[in-house]
Amino acid sequence: MVGRALLSVAIVGGGPGGLGTAIALSKLPFLQVTLYEKNPEPREADLLGASDGVKGGSKSNTHQRNAYTGNILSITQHPENSDADTRGAIRARRTRLQSALLDKVPEGLIQFNKKLVSLEDLPGAGVRLIFDDQTDAHADLVVGADGIHSVVRRVLLPDHQLRFTGNTAFRTIVPRSRLAHLPDITSTTAWWWGEAGHVYFSDVDDEKEVDDPYFEITVRSYKEPDIPGKTVVWGIPATKEKVASRVSTFDQRVRDAVDAVHEGEWGEFATFAGPRLSKITGWDKIALIGDASHPLSGAFGSGATFAMEDGWILARALEHSKFASHPVEEALEVFNVIRSPYYARMYEHLDEVGAKMQQFKAENNDFDAFLKAKIDSFLYGDKSFIYKNDIGKVWEEYVASLPSSN
Structure with missing residues (x-):
């Protein structure tokens, strides 16, 4: 980039994906x-250098249970790998992850109180960002890291529509000591599966780090009504009574755990999803990352990871294309070639599993058999492309595939 002006990049959204992208891109001097x-x-990994600041509860021992009887249907042990992360899989508070990432973002890079309302394509002159405080900004490249209800995606693809899935999560974290009378709940990470919902329990703190570690309870309901004008909720308060009603037929231990949560501690999160995007770039100067690029409403529980992988690949693509005559356009093409098929594979996987479960349910009236098949699919279906994805190796393989590299 000798003799060229710096390329300006605007990242929209300060969640883990946006912060991770800011870390990766800020390391590029051009x-x-x-x-x-x-x-x-x-508000409330590792090629970015932030993982050492994130501790959480170990998920090395995960139980799958029948929500009504409490019967243990499956136990998954996550073997520790001494050559990698000896903690195995962990579950950590989002606030801790964001705090660790914030520590790695250069000072002065973030502007707060900037709610994007629209974008304007400026031919030959980048993109104009328009904010609700009547200010604007210009950038050569815009990164939409603004979540499943992305404003950037809505401007770029106005015909793309989200739909309410009927699935709502009620979430909280409480001190584990409050559940001390329920050792069957606190001793493992566990999914308690029901017909119209499930409950998830997990530590979110390293017990060696805090005196009274926090514990997550998520109650997920599959058949919530779509109320026009009121369904778009994310993190609004939910009453104890409302949450308790979703587990009223579950095992007493589950009901007792839910009852231990105080009034005012539940948050309600309605989930939305949308069709796959054929491209996750647009205007030759916009990239969509994370939930903005694949609106799957947390189907794999790894949204922050996906978004940070996006940001890292985008950084590599920009570095690779920095001497091109149109560096942003070329970098976005590389980014799309690598990441778009990855998300297409996720959609295909979900379609295949959904079809398989529908067929199984049509052919079997036994709930336990259906539940076992669902758990087997959930646990043992081939998702290594997600949970064992080595993003550094992905980039190396892409570079090696280029004609100049052969």
Whole structure:
């Protein structure tokens, strides 16, 4: 980029994906990066250098249970790998991850209280970002890291529509000591599966790090009504009574755990999903990452990872294309070639599993048999392309495939 002006990059959204992208891109000296976050302050891996700041509860022993009887249907042991992360899989608070990432973001890079309302394509002159405080900004490249209800995606693809899935999660974290009378709940990570919903229990703190570690309870209901004008909820308060009603037929231990949560501690999260995008770039100067690029409403429980992988690949693509005559356009093509098929595979996997479960249910009236088949699919279906994805190796293989590399 000798003799050229710096390329300006605007990242929209300050969640883990946006922060991870800011870290990756800020390391490239030919970019000038600004992150725009709609909230007034920070809210609630590792090629980015932040994983050492994230500790969580171990998920090395995971139980799958019948929600009505409590019967243990499956136990998964996650073998520790001494050559990699000896903690195995962990579950950590989102706030801790974001705090660790924030520590790695250069000072002054983030602008808060900047809620994006629209974008304008400026032919030959990048993109104009318009905010609700009547200010604007310009960038050569815009990264939409603004989640499943992405404004960037809505402007780029106005015909793409989300739908309410009927699935709502009620979430909380509580001190584990409050559940001390329920050792069957607190001793393992566990999924308690029912017909119209399930409950998930997991540590989210390293017990060696805090005196009274926190514990996550998520109650997921599959058949919530779609109420026009009221369904778009994310993190609104939910009453104890409402949550308890979703587990009223479950095992007493589950009901007791839910009852231990105080009034005002539940948050309600309605989930939405949308069709796969044929491309995750647009205007030759916009990239969509994370939930903005694949609106699957947390289907694999690894949304932050996907988004940070996106940001890292985008950084590599920009570095690779920095001497091209149209570096942003070429970098976005590389980014799309690598990441778009990855998300297409996720959609295909979900379609295959969904069809398999529908057929099984049509042919079998026994709930336990259906539940076992669902758990087998959930646990043992081939998802190594997700949970064992080595993003560094993915990039190396892409570079090796290029004609100049052969």
